[in-house]
Amino acid sequence: MTFRLITDGRPHPLLSKPSFGAYLFVYFTGNSRNEEAIRFAISMDGYHFKVLNKNKAVINSSAISETGGVRDPHIQRGADGKTFYMVAADMVSAKGWNSNRGLVMLKSTDLIHWSSATVNFQKQYAGQDSLLRVWASQTVYDSTVGKYMVYFSLKYGKDPDKLYYAYANPDFTKLEGKPKQLFYSPDNAACIDGDILAKDGKYYLLFKTEDRLPGIKIAVSDRLAGRYTLQSPTNVQQTSSPVEGPGTFKLNNGKGYILMYDMYASGVCQFTRTTDIKNFKTVDNEVEMDFHPRHGIIMPITKSEAGRLIKKWMTPDDIVQTVKAEGLKENNIKLDTVLNTLYLPFKPGTDLRRVHLKFMQLPDVTISPETAIDFTHGPVNIRVAIASGKTATYKVISLEDHNPVLEGYYADPEILYAEKTSKFYIYPTSDGFPDWGSTYFKVFSSPDLVNWQDHGTILDLTKDVNWAKRNAWAPCILERKINGAYKYFYYFCAAQKIGVAVADDPLGPFVDSGKPLIDQPPPEVKGGQQIDPDIFTDPQSGKSYLYWGNGYMAGAELNNDMISLKPGTTVMLTPDSTFREGSYVFYRKGKYYFMWSEDDTRSENYRVRYGVALSPLGKIKVPAQNVVIAKDPAKGIYGTGHNSVLQLPGKDEWYLVYHRFNYPKGIKMGASAGWYREVCIDKLEFDGDGSIRQVVPTHNGVRMVHIKK
Known part of the structure; x- marks a missing residue:
């Protein structure tokens, strides 16, 4: 007779020990009705995951739930090594966060065909009138009683969420006995999203506290059903972004454990690795997946089980x-x-x-x-x-396409040719985060506009800025020589405010001024956002100006310190009803060109228009034909907008730097295309009268250029 450790860490007699060679990721994807369903992905190494069934539900939520939706699924291999158990919240978030009263229980012997049952706490138990919600259930085998323990959080009335447990019946179709409290918070903080990991005879309960010090904490016990005591009052997540849904699994290669959690405000899962369940190191750079999971769990599986899933759900x-x-x-x-x-x-x-x-x-x-x-x-x-x-x-x-020019998802590109280094630089918004949730800025350099090098993060809101920690958007930069030394003034958006940071080199380090430069709209503006700064120095006067605004365009002269606006110079410049955001200003042959983006960045029709003025803060005249760049459906190019402009030094040679939807997937992403964008460069040309010829977006991009000093 052989023995094998099941997730509670205690030995159980088994006829054989499965050899794990793959992983199954069980998850849901979001808050819309079709996203609240169980999905599968597989991996062979625990770091690189591929969706099954094209990221569609593998189980019909309406067929297994009372509400029509399920969230926060958890899967567990049974004590017999060949039966699988799943539990999930029976919930549709559109009905409210206090709308669900139960959970779903599922059972399978092949990971493909599942039987199911629902548990409605108000129907099964008396005295549940004040129950508001049942969240994030999980299951684990308790060898001391020979039953599967199901644990979850419950919230009653004004009481905080608390972690409870009950045992499943032998058929895994309902719960037996009244739920008992699993963990007692020492400060009565709200506790949700429990996950139990067994190691070396100890049980580690990872959970999220919703208040006091929100984050993931760990409690430890000698017994599966408690009593659990906090290992430490500090959080273990390796990010300052909001998190939930901790999930752990043991690596098949024996090199420790993975703790992952849902960074729900950023739209990604962060992976951390540990060997002692105390010290965690992020391994995000080792993780790759072609989907965006919400709260889920990963379970080791055999290669034959993976093969069965592939045969069923892959093409x-x-x-x-x-x-x-x-x-x-x-x-x-x-x-x-x-x-x-x-x-x-x-x-x-x-x-x-x-x-x-x-x-x-x-x-x-x-x-x-x-x-x-x-x-x-x-x-x-x-x-x-x-x-x-x-x-x-x-x-x-x-x-060999030169567009996009940057590897990865980036948007709102600002381009600079630096006299100090004789190189080109792009300062973009870091994209790929739902709802534009980036918190950091990066920079890329190139000697020729074609080959670009990623220099990493130059400003991290979570570490380098004390007045805002979210929505790192749409930067711009100015190089200026002051007293014989180059300075770089970097204007950026954070939490719908505009700040400025300064450096001595195009690559930084950039030091924030310590406060927002702009945090309120002009007095005459109702609505809109204080975002999308653009910095422009007038070659005629040497004065520098800042432009900004979403829903309106404002401009003002900067003081000589470059980090404050000159009082009394702010004017409204909104050219017409097509203006949305993304102002950009440049000077050519006696004219001041103003560019802006029309429509919503999530729209395939997002595009750039322009007007001209006779001074940096003068009235903008809008030509009858003023589209600078727009989508080209024949090429699969959509959402072309939020640009900057480059003039080669000493030449009347110009380039338009802009973002577009990811090609080819963006047009099929719906609104999500608006945060999976990529940076492109194409030539910008003028007619004899100074009007801008409409740019035709390309995949080919531009050829190499070299600046001779």
Whole structure:
């Protein structure tokens, strides 16, 4: 007889010990009705995850719940090693956070077919009239009683949320006995989202406190059902952003445990690694997934179980899009499912003579050829086969597109040519966070507008700014030589206010002034936001001006200190009803050009318009034909907006730097496309009378340019 440790950490007699070689991620995705459903993803190493069923629900929420929705799913392998148990909140958030009264219990022997039952606490138990909600249930096997313990948080009336538990019946269809309190908070703080991990004979209860010091804490006990005492009053999450939903799992390679949690305000899960359940190190740079999960859990599974899931919920199309290669722009891979053609865009300078295409290594999947590919002779064919019988052959075509110019999701690009270094710099908004939740700014440099280097974070609101900690948006920058030394004035948005930081180098370090430069709208403005600064120095007078506003355009002269506005100079400049945001000003041949973005950045019709004035704060005249750049559906380019402009030093040669929806996926993302944007550069040209020719957005982008000093 062999023994195996089940999640409560105690040995149970088993006929065999499964050999784990993969992981199953169980999660939901958001607060809309179709997002409140159970979804699956798999990984072979615990760090790189691929969605199953194209990120659609694997179980119909309406068929298993009373409310029509489920949230916060948890999965557990049974004590017999082959049965699986799931629990989830029976809840639709649109009905209110105090609307749910129960949970869903599910059972399966193959991870595909599930039986289910609902537990409504007000129906099952007496005296539950004041119950407001039942949140974030989980289950664990208790070997001392031979039953599955289900634990969850309950909130009654004005009392805080508290963690309770009860045992499931043998069929796992209902709870037995009245719920008992699992953890007693020493300061009576609200406690939710419990997760129990067993290690070395101890039980670690990770949970979130909702008030006092909100965050994830750990309590420890010698017994599964308690009594638990706090390991420390401090939080263990490795971020200052709001978090919830801690979930732990043991790595199959024996190298510790992963604690992940939902950074719900940022739209990502953060992964941390630990060996002692006390000290946690972030490993976000090792994690990759093609979806955005909310509160969920990861469970080790066998390769055969992974193969079964792949056969059921993956297709050759899913697998071929996991391709990776040196120099490949992974965010811009395009699969034409009609022509079975895969387009692979490579970075400039990539050697296409020997390209090693690497695909996610999955059980019961074969991909050929496995040798290096020479793309210099044209397209090649690749065959993908799944043991279920699903096969497909794809024509693979290599491309060298210069757009997007930055690797990753970025928006609102500000471009600078620095005299100090003779290099180009882009200062963007860091994108990829739902609801524009970034908290930091990065910078990229290039010698030629084509090859760009990521220099990392230059300003982190959570560490470097004391007056705002959220919504790091739309920066701009000015280089100025003062007393023989270069200074860099960096204007940025934080929590819908505008601040300024200063550095001696284009790469920083930037030091915040300590307070917002602009935190209120002009007196005549009702509504709108104080965002999207633009800095402009008039070559005619040497004076510098700041422009800003969402819903309105305002401008003002800056004082010589560059960190304060000159009193009495603020004027309203809103050109017409098309103005939304993203002001940008430059000077050419006696004219002051004002650009702005129209519509919403989440709209495919987001675009740039312009007007002209005779002075930096003068009345803007709007030409009849004033579109600078707009979508090009034939090319799959949408949402072209929020730009800056570059003039090559000493030349009448101009470039438009802007963002667009991610290509090719953005147009299918709905409103989410507005925070998965990418930075592009195209030529900006003028007619003889100074009017701007409409820019045609391209994938090719621009050729290399070199500045001779």
